[in-house]
Amino acid sequence: MLTIGRRYLQAWPVFLALLFLVIQVITNLALPTITAALINQGIGKHDLPYIWQKGAVMLVVALLSWLSALINVYYASKQSQLLGRKLRQDVFKKIMFMDNAAFHEFGDSTLITRTTNDVTQLQNVFQTMLRMMLMAPMMLIGSIVMAFQLSHDLMLVFAVSLPLLTLAVVTNMMIAMPRFRAMQGLVDKINLVFQQGLTGVRVIRAFNRDDFEVEKFDQANRDLTHTTRVVLTTVAMLMPIMTVILSFSNVAIVWFGAELIGKNAMPMGNLVAFLTYATQILMSFMQLSAVAVMVPRAQVSAMRVREVLERKDVVLDPKIETKPLSSSQEGHVTLTFDQVAFKFDEAKREALSDLSFEVKSGQTLAIIGGTGSGKSTLISLIARLMDVTHGGIFLSGTDIRQLSQHTLHQDVSMTQQKAVLFSGTVRSNLYFGKPDASDEEMWEALSLAQADDFVREQGGLALEVEQNGANFSGGQRQRLAIARTLIKPAKLYLFDDSFSALDFATDAKLRHAINTSNRHQEAIKIIVAQRIATVMSADQILVLENGRCVGYGTHQMLAKTCPQYQEIMRSQLSDQDLEKMGVAHAEFSKGGPSL
Template identity: 45%
Template sequence: MLKLFRFLKPYRWAVAAVMVLILLQSLSELYLPTLMADIINDGVVKGNIPYIWKIGGFMLAVTIVGTIVSITASYVSSRIASGFGRDVRSKTFRHVENFSLQEFDKIGTASLITRTTNDITQVQTVLMMMMRLMVAAPMMCIGGLIMAISKDAHLSLVFVGAIPILALTIFLIASKGIPYFKVMQKKIDKINLVLREGLTGIRVIRSFNRFEHETKRFKEANHDLTQTAIKVNQIMAFMMPMMMLILNFSSIAIIWFGGIRVSEGNMQVGDLMAFLQYAMQIMFSLLMVSMMFVMVPRASASAVRINEVLNTEPVIVGKKGEGNVQGEEQNARGLVEFDNVSFRYPGAETPAIEGISFQASPGEVTAIIGGTGSGKSTLISLIPRFYDIELGAVRIDGSDVRDLSIDELRSKIGLVPQKALLFTGSVSDNIRYGKTDATEDEISQAAITAQANDFITGMPEGYASPISQGGSNLSGGQKQRLSIARALVRKPLIYLFDDSFSALDFKTDAKLRAALRSETTEATVIIVAQRVSTVMDADRILVLDEGRIVGNGNHRELMESCSVYREIVSSQLSEEEIA
């Protein structure tokens, strides 16, 4: 957890101010029992009413000052903790944005959400407590001991027996509970995962009538977390009764032996009352320490998980600056080359693609087709460096993509992913996501090319119509067309369509491809598709089978030379259509 405290650097003066305020508060609380002893010894016993009023008024003033200081310390510490939480969340989010897909696969989206929310909140809460208690508790304990000894050193021997018993009790209970806090955070991950899947997949769940199954999954995850929480709370529940028991026995001992000291004339009544209050302050300072023992282990487990994210270095790190192609920028056209490329997913035994070599030239449409699992989407994901290749090279305009900065590389690319993902906001906002400074004319032109203008203008508010989370208020075809418009408005050098026409009817598909031809005459277009009708008119068709290219040519050439392509065609088209 100490590693995370580096984010407190901007608040170091505010933290110092809190320490000073807590110190003043502790001093005021330590001074009050002494004043009360003076009132009893010199006021009540002697019947000196003016003295009682004088010292009583002074006690009231000290109490008011202590209260004001305490409120100020609480306010400042809350501001520091909130700012700290905000900074760590921002840092974590920015760091996660740089992750490649490999890091997302390793840690998991549900766990990343938990770490960015629940875990940081745990650390934030403990930080606020620590700023209040890490000065107050030692100050009250040590100061209370000094003041108690000053009142009667012999009676202070009570603490010799009470404090070690209290410390041992705290240690034993905390050591039993600490391991459960680490387990709890993992179980929160699990319940977050089940909940996220249940909410995002609600349509599938209902369509297959699996509501009872998902309810059971959630109940199991929830029950598992609840049982762990009950177990740790049962352990920690012993702490307060045990501490109060020790505290009360200590009070009895102080009153018993203190009464003997008073009756023998070795101690005044006021000093005994003050001693008893100092004993309470010492015990309650140890109680505050025990509260830290409850909170710190869970926060430490959370801090380890946060640091694990912050210390995870992305496998794919782009170079700084403009890469090695500044001199060739004026000749950049978007030529994509695969040179004997092989790639395997982390932990996989066999490569997903192997020995891939081809060129996709500007002004041409290159299509990729193949069976399920043949490596089509994997191949596409290597161009924007979502993953890094194992062997070979992927080049754009002669430069290896690994030699380009990530920003420079991806600014050349307009990607339409296999799953059309939209964001909450308006239709216009989602199209403008591809180009933040796009004009209204550019947005509408992109929508027209993507065959989306008709359904957009038919919506109640047109381009200002709201999009629900994930685009749930649109059909699959409408979402795909908006995703295509988002890429078109970018006007990149390279267009990557990853099975982006699958939800379109044949008529819309044909119209869209015809419009794309005229819109992308100078760009490199790579289309991944399952439909033969989508790829038939491409300038070049690559046929993939088990991660290898088994066919390369246009439709006619492949019908003559590639048996895999012929099988795909014959499975989708009638003999008349093939002819």
């Protein structure tokens, strides 16, 4: 927690907050002593000028105390709010640049809780720290010293009440502490169930699992409620116990104080002042115990936030930036995979092994393969969402690890497997691809992506896009995502299974449009697809199986030589289609099952 404080709090405002806190403590400690003098000297001896004089001093001291409190609160609030804002911003930024593996390791729900709930806990504790946490010990020690000066005998009352208070606080903390971490974990869990319920609501309904999901949420909700109730009840019990101890202490002080006054061993004013200090001592103790509960809870939050902030980046930018690709190359680039392998941290086997191939500007490489064969992993490696674990990926001879991610991403435009749209309008979504795009360029991209018709019909570029593009069909979402990819001027266009929700005719039109568009003709296009019809016109096709290349070449070549490719063809094309391809039918008849 202190590390976070050091990093996010500003020295001068914190110094001012503490300075005025000290002034407030001094004035608070001075007031009862002035009161005692006023009673003993002024009222006791009927000295009116003395009463006026001390009364004026009391007024000035009280005003000073009020002003100091005000300034302290101002700086404490400002600093803690600033800390919250900057911390939230940094956690969010870190998550935005997190590599895929780390993102999956944490999971979305805990990342949300850490950015919101945990940061708020820290924000609150720092506000308390700059006020109560430092004030309480100062007041405690100061009041004990002042009270001791007024009466040594009455101090014996604290010999009983302070150990009792300590016992109450320690017992309380021992019950509450272990439950604080559990509480944050349960908030994560409730977020997870809630998030899954929201995103999967249609699936849940279709499978008639509504009751099950409601029950699951109810259970998570109950667990959180139960733990929170136990913690808060335990913490709340402390207050009445402390109030009882405080009341008995006051009774004892008045009792023994009256005896001392009766024996002329103590003036009346000292008893009044002693009572005030006694209240301050016990109140400070109560505040300290409240802080003692708050700090470990915030410590848990601090650890959770630091886990995110200090997560080591796996994908690193080079210390010295290689020349940006866009400026170093006029038009032509070559993408080379040299014995590339990739393994996920926890995985038993490599997701990609020993991949070598080359694609040049203007060419289209299609990647086909079964589920889990490594297609998306390959695309992620090109965009450096992850780095290869062996071998290298080169752009015109430069290892992409020598390019900063920012530079690389300037030349790469991609559509992911799941079309992601942001809430806003069609125009704002296209601005993601090209922030200075003109309307004309937007319509051109929409037209290439075969999305212009429905966008025009439904309201044009100002057409609203709901969260996750919920107001569009799957195919429409994909077309809009493709339009966003195409509007970006890039040297590499990556489409990760982006055509899967399109019908055959639209798929064909879209590929034809990209291949004949002036802006995209010169670029390298890499298309991941499951459909033979999508890949067969590509210049080269890479067939993946269990992360290995089992075929590389043109459609005609693979149809003759690659059993895995033939198998995919056989599963997707009709006898007539295979017949039309002639060569394919003849080849299959030799070895594979009859068509």
